[in-house]
Amino acid sequence: MKTLRVARFSVRYRPRALAVCTGTLAVAAAVAVLALGRGDYPIAPGEVVRALLGNGGAAEDFVVNQLRLPRVVTALLVGAALALAGALFQTLVRNPLGSPDVLGFTQGAATGALLVVVAGGSSAALAGGAVAGGLVTGALIHALAWRGGVQGARLVLVGIGTAAILTGVNGYLLTRTQLMDAARAVLWLTGSLDGRGWEQARPLALALAVLVPLVLLACGPALRALELGDDAASGLGVHPERLRTVLLGAAVLLASLAAAAAGPVNFLALTAPQLARRITRSPGPNLAASMCTGAALLVTADFAAQHLFGERQLPVGVVTGVLGGGYLLWLLATQRRAGRL
Numbered sequence: 001m002k003t004l005r006v007a008r009f010s011v012r013y014r015p016r017a018l019a020v021c022t023g024t025l026a027v028a029a030a031v032a033v034l035a036l037g038r039g040d041y042p043i044a045p046g047e048v049v050r051a052l053l054g055n056g057g058a059a060e061d062f063v064v065n066q067l068r069l070p071r072v073v074t075a076l077l078v079g080a081a082l083a084l085a086g087a088l089f090q091t092l093v094r095n096p097l098g099s100p101d102v103l104g105f106t107q108g109a110a111t112g113a114l115l116v117v118v119a120g121g122s123s124a125a126l127a128g129g130a131v132a133g134g135l136v137t138g139a140l141i142h143a144l145a146w147r148g149g150v151q152g153a154r155l156v157l158v159g160i161g162t163a164a165i166l167t168g169v170n171g172y173l174l175t176r177t178q179l180m181d182a183a184r185a186v187l188w189l190t191g192s193l194d195g196r197g198w199e200q201a202r203p204l205a206l207a208l209a210v211l212v213p214l215v216l217l218a219c220g221p222a223l224r225a226l227e228l229g230d231d232a233a234s235g236l237g238v239h240p241e242r243l244r245t246v247l248l249g250a251a252v253l254l255a256s257l258a259a260a261a262a263g264p265v266n267f268l269a270l271t272a273p274q275l276a277r278r279i280t281r282s283p284g285p286n287l288a289a290s291m292c293t294g295a296a297l298l299v300t301a302d303f304a305a306q307h308l309f310g311e312r313q314l315p316v317g318v319v320t321g322v323l324g325g326g327y328l329l330w331l332l333a334t335q336r337r338a339g340r341l
Contacts, residue, residue: 076295226244
């Protein structure tokens, strides 16, 4: 741990974590440039950079900034939001399996979206339904898990049970929709960035602009104190239950808005924080490193889904599901060999 002092202000940081953030952001930027240049109208990376800086030709400017950039920006934002939500959940429940898609929050967002589809709502209403469904599910899980406080194991068990119930509800709702609406809903439920525009990116960007400073700067030191245990955190002036409620609310909101923007992209919130923890070799929350890793993972997965499987593009949720499922099996095998299962 090192300290950077500027005038009267000082910031403590870990050099390796800073290097990981820098490296993953560089990877995300490089893949984003490649993604912006690939397609029916190929553009060289140098021309892409010039178009982003406002110095490209009219055709390059239109293709890069109007057609392709919203999708890439949405991928980066969704990846960062899901990774931050996953890091918060895993830290608060003290379990590597803590993530929105395991604990039921993503299924709640899907239920809200499907209710809108059944009612014949528009795409904008579908996004609003996803946010409302995620928030209502978060409040319900918090209420069911509360018993003089929220403990990690109880929250995980309640969340898994809620996820199982909502999965059945979602299956039933799909049978109540029209055929075309059901096809649209299934694509959304898989997790897709097809056709994403600025209307999907802006709400998530605004939420990140508000919640990231709150979580990293205002609550970050208290969250590290909470890792020492409730008694130690209380002795350091931290109110454990109040902090958990605030951070759980922030995580649920991030996961719900990410689902509204791109659908329930599976396993990213599970894998990104764990990958960041292993790369940084730090036992702390690794919130910033998780965000950068999540952004790099999702933009890379979306690039692979578009260009590595021939002419038929895959939804990005298929790629993250395959990779995340493999990671989950590896994690379970590792935990079993360590005698924790």
